[in-house]
Amino acid sequence: MPVHRPAQSQPSAAAGPRRVPTVLPPARDDVPAVVVAHGTAHLEGLLMIDALLERVRFLRPGLPVRLSFVSKAEPRPDVVLRELAATGAKEVVVLPLFLGSGYHVRHDIPTAVREATKTSALTSAIAGAPAQDRAGRLRVHVARALGPDPMLAQVLAERLGAVCGRLFGTEVVLAAAGSLDQRATADAVAMAGLLAERLGMPVRTAFLTAAEPSTAALLTRLSRRGRPVAVATYLLAEGGYTQRLRDTAALAGLEPGAVRTPRVAAPLGSHDVIARLLLRRYDQTLFG
Known part of the structure; x- marks a missing residue:
């Protein structure tokens, strides 16, 4: 079976050999x-x-x-x-x-x-x-x-793994703070897509405030389905939002018909x- 490779343009003789930089520019530390x-x-x-x-x-x-x-x-x-x-x-x-x-x-x-x-x-x-x-x-x-950035997806995946172990068969939710600015909401949705690529499985997006779907409504619905639910905390540090997210997950597990309590990963942190x-x-x- 033939192997298809991308075509490569050949430099002309007049242009001379192609120069490839061997040293990257030094990292700067002179600008605060x-x-x-x-x-x-x-x-x-x-x-x-x-x-x-x-x-x-x-x-x-x-x-x-x-x-x-x-x-x-x-x-x-x-x-x-x-x-x-x-x-x-x-x-x-x-x-x-x-x-x-x-x-x-x-x-x-x-x-x-x-x-x-x-x-x-x-x-x-x-x-x-x-x-x-x-x-x-x-x-x-x-x-x-x-x-959004793939490096953040790496950290989110590690935080999920620390609280849930293997994620096979788990409903994964990325919980973001939420904003009235649709561009910020779109950024969170894009981040869920990057996390889904990292995990190789679907990831839903929910918001603690100002945007839909709300974290409370989504976690309540998912906790009734019987499958484990894991929440990726898309927040940087501990604070009012992280406490609200843990309380929301705990209440979802106490709702009538709930089978499991969602597990909440730590924020991105240091x-x-x-x-x-x-x-x-x-x-x-x-x-x-």
């Missing part, structure tokens, strides 16, 4: 990174985020990494950006610690960047800096959200793969 998280009042969640950033610092020694929050915790990203500008930073990479392109990524972060750059330019003008210094004194590069994904977003933003 400002990680922007949602924020939580739960100590365990804050510690989990802090542990994740320690992994980032371990993987990229020398890279200045600052943490900020858009809600429920401080400092705010515009404050951190102004502090970096005051210390003489010329460039900054903002890394959204969000799983989709929802309101915080599309509104809160750009607003913080505008406020910080406007304030730093004003401070420079008051100080009497030359015009060329006042223009673009702080250059801010904003990375895209973490998800995993080395998440740290590497953050650094990948940093490199992608600087190198294009």
Whole structure:
């Protein structure tokens, strides 16, 4: 039986031998990174985020990494950006610690960047800096959200395996926070597709708030069917949503007609793969 291979174009003699780069460009650590998280009042969640950033610092020694929050915790990203500008930073990479392109990524972060750059330019003008210094004194590069991404599917699969073991014959649900922004909802659905590819089995999507189907309704329905139900927690850290998800699963198992209680995996958390994904977003933003 013949083997079909993709056709390869031959370089012309005039063009000379094709040069293949043998050395990748070195990883940069000269531009500070400002990680922007949602924020939580739960100590365990804050510690989990802090542990994740320690992994980032371990993987990229020398890279200045600052943490900020858009809600429920401080400092705010515009404050951190102004502090970096005051210390003489010329460039900054903002890394959204969000799983989709929802309101915080599309509104809160750009607003913080505008406020910080406007304030730093004003401070420079008051100080009497030359015009060329006042223009673009702080250059801010904003990375895209973490998800959807196959690296997240790897972590979700590991978390599921830790709580359920083998998943054969199991109904798998990816539970996301939910958003009124349809783009964020679409990101979660796309992430369920990537997890399905990773597991080699169907994955349903449900939301804790603002979008349908709701996690409560879906888990209640599935728990009555008799097959095991496993929930992939598509959340970064412990907080109010993770507690709500565990409570929802427990209540679904107590509903009349329920045969099994859904098992809920841990959130993504401080995993080395998440740290590497953050650094990948940093490199992608600087190198294009």
